Amino acid sequence: MTTTSAKSGRSRTRAAGEGGSRRGRGSPALASERREHLVRLAAELFAEKGFQATTVRNIADEAGILSGSLYHHFDSKESIVDEILSGFFTEIMESYRAVIDEGRNPRDTIAGLVRVAFGTLEPHRAAITVMQNDWNYLKGMERFAYLTKSEDEVEKMWVSTLQAGQAEGLFRPDLDPKLTYRMIRDTVWVAVRWFRPGGQLDAQGLAEHYLKVMFDGINLH
């Protein structure tokens, strides 16, 4: 019964070339390539149906293997989503720091951060979706403590930049920096829900649209 469904879903991805045939131990770099492929498959499913609603059998089916075989590559289902999220966080933290380290004026820095964030929308669509939808569930586990930790660090970057901008007379003084940061952050990430790479507007176009509204509002001055 289970075997039937597994076999029917088989070789969906295997068929698509990719140098697909099995190999032994040789070429250790390529061995982890298979692993990364599985992570990407899982990420898509997690994003589509949610982490908890996605079963290891779903993932295995998509990869054209049986669920048990997944555990040759991963310790657990959690370790898969861990790899997805930690990868994303590592990259975006680095990009954020690079923008900060340019040491430009607060307005340009904020614009840079916004562009970076929108820039991750396409390459990390699945990871961001998982982060958005399953944050509450994941943040409760010690394993994912780094989520809250990283978020705190990011918040400090934004808030201090916003405050510097207020001090320099660039931004309105009657805004709560923390509140403003949250508004910006949420607006950027939440776009992942309706953003589709092939649409009329690409991620950078979206960023520019948002920067206009954020800096000057929707009013005609």
Next chain:
Amino acid sequence: MTTTSAKSGRSRTRAAGEGGSRRGRGSPALASERREHLVRLAAELFAEKGFQATTVRNIADEAGILSGSLYHHFDSKESIVDEILSGFFTEIMESYRAVIDEGRNPRDTIAGLVRVAFGTLEPHRAAITVMQNDWNYLKGMERFAYLTKSEDEVEKMWVSTLQAGQAEGLFRPDLDPKLTYRMIRDTVWVAVRWFRPGGQLDAQGLAEHYLKVMFDGINLH
């Protein structure tokens, strides 16, 4: 085993007065009161852990009954979340229409819609959280087709108002109305993640802060 855990979690809420003792058929208004109480309990759990991660045993535990007893009040777990969401949507659609029907200028109408949305944040916190986190999962079921339907209607209200504002020269003409609507909508709803009723800023204060940024931007003019 299951019995043990169920009993240990018992009477958590029952103890808190509420005229708790069982009653026969009399007072039909109060009978549905019990039901509504269960719905609220479930809503809190759904919001906290997600719809799928919340088990019927969780809900029953919180109510101080056994999981099977829930099915005296509800057809299924789905029908519970249905009641939560349909209630919320009915109310907000009504409020939205009331604002539109006031027939004020686009700027005031947009402001009114924003205030309505923020106003639901407190009374419908759980429902909005569920809508945000489990939208993808729920929208796929025919039972919840009204979610997408209502969203379409809401989008039309906002977009047409934004377009009218552009036509009257109130809003900047170089904005995509649909995109702008989505930004506003998401920014409002996503606030439910960090908004806590007891905080320094209440929902209306939040609305005013957001209106400032949205209309005039964060730049100092």
Next chain:
DNA sequence: GGCAATACCAAGCGCTTGCTACATTTCCGG
């Protein structure tokens, strides 16, 4: 006091879940 309705318990069914233990196949370096 009996009746019907309500609200619940007790028990468990059929199925799915994440994961495991062991066997088998594939493939490359020597």
Next chain:
DNA sequence: CCGGAAATGTAGCAAGCGCTTGGTATTGCC
């Protein structure tokens, strides 16, 4: 062409899932 690591298959376990069935208190009404 063979030894061995890597990758997958086979089979299934224990736990948990949503939900059902049948029985039992408790209550208001006639």
